[in-house]
Amino acid sequence: MSVAIVLAACVSTVDAARTLDFRDEFTTLDGSRWVLVSRAAGKGRVEPANVSVANGQLAVKLPTGALDGGELRSAAAYRFGSYRARMKIANAPSSLTAFYLYGTPDYEREIDIEVYNDSSGRVMFTTYSGGRQTNTRTVVLPFDASEGFHEYAIDYRPGSVRFLVDGTLLQQWTSGVTRAAMNVYVTAWFPTWLAGDRPDTDRYTYVDWIEFVSR
Numbered sequence: 662m663s664v665a666i667v668l669a670a671c672v673s674t675v676d677a678a679r680t681l682d683f684r685d686e687f688t689t690l691d692g693s694r695w696v697l698v699s700r701a702a703g704k705g706r707v708e709p710a711n712v713s714v715a716n717g718q719l720a721v722k723l724p725t726g727a728l729d730g731g732e733l734r735s736a737a738a739y740r741f742g743s744y745r746a747r748m749k750i751a752n753a754p755s756s757l758t759a760f761y762l763y764g765t766p767d768y769e770r771e772i773d774i775e776v777y778n779d780s781s782g783r784v785m786f787t788t789y790s791g792g793r794q795t796n797t798r799t800v801v802l803p804f805d806a807s808e809g810f811h812e813y814a815i816d817y818r819p820g821s822v823r824f825l826v827d828g829t830l831l832q833q834w835t836s837g838v839t840r841a842a843m844n845v846y847v848t849a850w851f852p853t854w855l856a857g858d859r860p861d862t863d864r865y866t867y868v869d870w871i872e873f874v875s876r
Contacts, residue, residue, distance in 0.1 A: 682742075684872040690714040698732040703852040707732035711849075719868035721849040723753045723778070726859050730756065730850040738764065738842040742876045744815040746847065747869040752807040754779040755855040758866045760813050762843035768792045770839040772822055774813050778849070778866070780805045784813075786824045786832045788839070795837025802826060810869055818876060845873065 685694060690713075697709035711722040711731030721731040739762075746760045754777075761773040771789035782802035788795050804811070816823040819840055823833040849866045851857055 686870045687719045696734045702850045704857045705729040721866045723864045728851040732848040735845040740842040745872045749810045749867045750806040751778045751864040751866040753860045753864040755858040759848045764843040770841040790839040
């Protein structure tokens with residue numbers, strides 16, 4: 662085989678590997694990339710009607726007087742790489758905003774960032790593998806996540822994961838981490854283990870962009 666053919670094959674392989682990489686700035690809701698989900702979730706439901714795109718941002722609504730929310734899932738499953746989202750969290754106490762990786766069945770493969778939708782600055786980092794929760798830690802951020810946009814990142818490598826907020830490493834684990842491909846999710850919802858305070862007005866989590874760079 663000639664050198665030119667070998668080089669062409671290598672370039673083709675690299676290009677194919679990088680077609681999974683993306684940065685979505687939500688100028689529209691790309692139906693080839695994202696799926697809107699309808700399902701029971703915690704104390705209520707997540708419904709497609711609560712997910713929209715406008716002014717270059719994804720908006721996930723927690724509607725007035727309800728315990729419902731919204732969920733966006735990637736159409737494709739991804740594996741090792743850096744997952745980042747720039748988000749402003751809803752101010753809706755007793756709900757969460759989650760940016761996470763997940764694959765069925767429950768507890769088999771999952772890597773979570775879950776931010777409390779209040780002024781406390783609390784954020785949970787969690788992993789699941791092999792049918793059980795393998796790691797979890799709650800950290801208090803030095804800011805109110807509902808007051809402005811911040812960057813949340815999952816750096817997923819073979820056998821390890823790192824969690825970063827605004828580029829600062831807050832947690833890493835090298836055990837109990839799945840090695841599977843997973844879908845990317847953004848969910849705003851009311852989990853069963855929080856009080857379930859219904860918002861008195863529509864509240865929103867806003868996502869400026871989501872990025873995935875494979876490794």
